[in-house]
Amino acid sequence: xxxxxxxxxxxxxxxxAAAVELLAxxxxxxxxxxxxxxxxxxxxxxxxxxxxxxxxxxxxxxxDAPRYxxxxxxxxxxxLRDIPIALRLEGFITYNNAAAGQLDFTSPYVLKLLSGGExxxxxxYYFYFxxxxxxxxxxxxxxxxxxxxxxxxxxxxxxxxxxxSDPLFKRELRLTFEDYQVYRxxxxxxxxxxxxxxxxxxxxGFPTGTDVTLEVLNGxxxxxxxxxxxxxxxxxxxxxxxxxxxxxxxxxLGGFGYLGKEKKEAGANSLWMxxxxxxxxxxxxELNLQYVERRDDNPFFAVSSLVPQERIKTRGGFAExxxxxxxxxxxxxxxxxxxxxDSDLGDLDYSSATLHCGRMLRRNIRATAELTFVFDxxxxxxxxxxxxxxxxx
Numbered sequence: 484x485x486x487x488x489x490x491x492x493x494x495x496x497x498x499x500a501a502a503v504e505l506l507a508x509x510x511x512x513x514x515x516x517x518x519x520x521x522x523x524x525x526x527x528x529x530x531x532x533x534x535x536x537x538x539x540x541x542x543x544x545x546x547d548a549p550r551y552x553x554x555x556x557x558x559x560x561x562x563l564r565d566i567p568i569a570l571r572l573e574g575f576i577t578y579n580n581a582a583a584g585q586l587d588f589t590s591p592y593v594l595k596l597l598s599g600g601e602x603x604x605x606x607x608y609y610f611y612f613x614x615x616x617x618x619x620x621x622x623x624x625x626x627x628x629x630x631x632x633x634x635x636x637x638x639x640x641x642x643x644x645x646x647x648s649d650p651l652f653k654r655e656l657r658l659t660f661e662d663y664q665v666y667r668x669x670x671x672x673x674x675x676x677x678x679x680x681x682x683x684x685x686x687x688g689f690p691t692g693t694d695v696t697l698e699v700l701n702g703x704x705x706x707x708x709x710x711x712x713x714x715x716x717x718x719x720x721x722x723x724x725x726x727x728x729x730x731x732x733x734x735x736l737g738g739f740g741y742l743g744k745e746k747k748e749a750g751a752n753s754l755w756m757x758x759x760x761x762x763x764x765x766x767x768x769e770l771n772l773q774y775v776e777r778r779d780d781n782p783f784f785a786v787s788s789l790v791p792q793e794r795i796k797t798r799g800g801f802a803e804x805x806x807x808x809x810x811x812x813x814x815x816x817x818x819x820x821x822x823x824x825d826s827d828l829g830d831l832d833y834s835s836a837t838l839h840c841g842r843m844l845r846r847n848i849r850a851t852a853e854l855t856f857v858f859d860x861x862x863x864x865x866x867x868x869x870x871x872x873x874x875x876x
Contacts, residue, residue: 563600573593573872576869578869579865589869606629607631608629609625609629611626637689638686641684644681644682648677660855661853663773664835665824666678671784672782684698685698694727695724701714701716702721738758738760746784747784754782756777760773767807769807772802777798779795780794801823844872850872854867
């Protein structure tokens with residue numbers, strides 16, 4: 484650990500010497516000619532305004548982007564003049580990852596191309612393509628169409644593939660190298676968790692600050708189509724329903740329920756999940772809380788007449804605290820993350836404590852240092868150090 488501490492000290496000396504400010508110009512910032520901090524603080528974490536912007540189909544109400552569409556002389560045609568493109572590149576140096584006891588140049592860790600915007604009034608799209616994710620071409624993850632303000636109301640419809648947990652907390656926009664582990668927990672041979680899936684998502688916002696979300700999902704993840712060109716591996720569809728309530732701008736409370744069923748060969752697994760989440764904002768702090776309870780009745784897909792089914796209980800959650808000393812104008816920030824997963828299946832058990840520090844070298848270039856202690860996992864207890872650069876341009 485002495486070696487890791489020396490690396491950490493040297494890294495922050497470098498940050499203090501190198502830090503200067505420049506406005507970022509990714510795809511949406513280029514379109515509207517505005518700074519990235521309008522929606523992010525620090526990027527890629529979304530502010531409330533950024534959440535509203537995304538929920539409005541990546542359009543700022545009552546503000547037209549100049550020369551956004553080509554004038555074809557056909558009023559029934561909306562043709563983008565330019566396809567909005569942005570890139571995100573992340574690289575890290577890790578020490579003792581997964582208790583390996585080694586220093587590793589984990590770069591590029593992520594390289595992805597992003598695109599999104601309005602293709603016609605109240606119809607938008609968003610996708611990103613992984614050129615590289617941990618050394619492999621991962622392909623498309625998020626990819627969906629948005630039909631905004633249906634029936635001239637706050638009803639929105641998303642069709643495509645997305646993270647099931649997006650209405651709760653967005654994994655792709657977290658600040659830490661350490662993940663939100665409970666969203667990834669998948670008991671036995673089940674293919675269902677709270678990460679990526681294909682389906683439709685309907686959202687509605689009430690004037691009272693109440694938001695309602697309904698997801699109808701395949702429950703098969705985002706793998707390849709089968710030999711019949713079907714993405715869903717069985718006849719079942721899964722449901723997630725969520726309600727959240729904003730209370731005075733400083734507190735948001737939410738709860739969700741998930742019902743699912745999946746089949747593999749002769750066996751079937753029925754499951755449910757339920758959870759609660761909250762965000763407490765008291766500047767300069769933000770506290771995010773998540774709890775999930777899960778029950779699977781047959782996650783190993785045993786045929787009950789031959790092998791007894793094994794019912795599995797899994798629970799978990801996380802607490803994330805973010806400190807921005809000067810709010811949107813902070814050049815540096817701190818974050819802490821506590822993770823836990825507790826399951827009848829011991830190989831799912833996981834708990835960790837993370838301390839994360841970041842420095843903005845530019846509005847769209849973030850240097851990070853993170854120390855995580857991992858307990859009760861499939862690996863022996865260990866500490867992991869990750870130093871990184873996260874860029875968006």
